[in-house]
Amino acid sequence: MSPASETLLVLCAVSAAAGVLRARIPDKPRAPVEGQRGKDAVWVPTPPALVEKMLDMARVTATDYVIDLGSGDGRTVIAAAMRGARALGVEYDPALVEVSRRDAARAGVADLAKFVQGDLYEADVTGATVLLLFLQPENLRMLSAKLMALKPGTRIVTNRFEIEGAEPDEIGRIGGDSPSCCTAVLYVVPAAAFHAGVRAAE
Numbered sequence: 326m327s328p329a330s331e332t333l334l335v336l337c338a339v340s341a342a343a344g345v346l347r348a349r350i351p352d353k354p355r356a357p358v359e360g361q362r363g364k365d366a367v368w369v370p371t372p373p374a375l376v377e378k379m380l381d382m383a384r385v386t387a388t389d390y391v392i393d394l395g396s397g398d399g400r401t402v403i404a405a406a407m408r409g410a411r412a413l414g415v416e417y418d419p420a421l422v423e424v425s426r427r428d429a430a431r432a433g434v435a436d437l438a439k440f441v442q443g444d445l446y447e448a449d450v451t452g453a454t455v456l457l458l459f460l461q462p463e464n465l466r467m468l469s470a471k472l473m474a475l476k477p478g479t480r481i482v483t484n485r486f487e488i489e490g491a492e493p494d495e496i497g498r499i500g501g502d503s504p505s506c507c508t509a510v511l512y513v514v515p516a517a518a519f520h521a522g523v524r525a526a527e
């Protein structure tokens with residue numbers, strides 16, 4: 326075989342190997358499908374207008390550290406970062422985490438909006454000043470002890486579902502007819518003395 330044919334053969338082999346690799350490693354994350362199954366809750370995104378309403382109700386500013394447990398495609402975390410807040414999304418589905426990181430970079434807030442792949446029940450939320458939750462009632466029930474142990478003054482905003490046994494500080498509504506809008510519920514974690522007072526009064 327001539328040196329020219331040998332070179333051509335090597336180039337063909339390299340190109341074929343690159344083709345196989347390209348086929349195995351997708352160059353963009355798998356697009357999520359609304360209603361797709363998640364570990365403990367399905368993925369249904371909060372509509373953008375309700376995301377803004379939730380951030381308004383929590384009065385999110387650049388001084389906040391915002392956490393979304395079950396952060397989906399990262400939209401709430403990115404929106405909080407757009408207001409200058411540090412924000413963290415905890416999401417079990419690695420493809421959604423990938424979408425979130427890509428969108429945070431596209432929005433220019435990758436330095437403020439971080440995402441971890443993990444289980445929301447195991448996440449450390451003690452440093453949060455704001456928690457955003459769009460989860461099912463049973464998820465909220467399982468989280469409630471952890472939520473009420475947060476620092477007094479921490480704002481928790483849920484999309485649609487209420488936290489059993491807790492009294493909302495505000496209920497906000499926007500117009501719309503999708504099931505994932507149009508109600509947000511704000512809770513401000515009370516001081517420990519409040520809990521003690523309630524227990525004493527019982």
Ligand SMILES: C[S@@+](CC[C@H](N)C(=O)[O-])C[C@H]1O[C@@H](n2cnc3c(N)ncnc32)[C@H](O)[C@@H]1O
Nearest residue numbers: 363364365366369370371395397417444445459
């Ligand atoms: C209703 S979606 C809310 C998405 C996002 N927070 C929003 O408001 O647009 C719930 C999300 O929780 C995620 N999820 C379910 N179980 C989880 C778990 N155990 N740990 C982390 N994420 C979980 C799902 O994959 C899904 O993305």
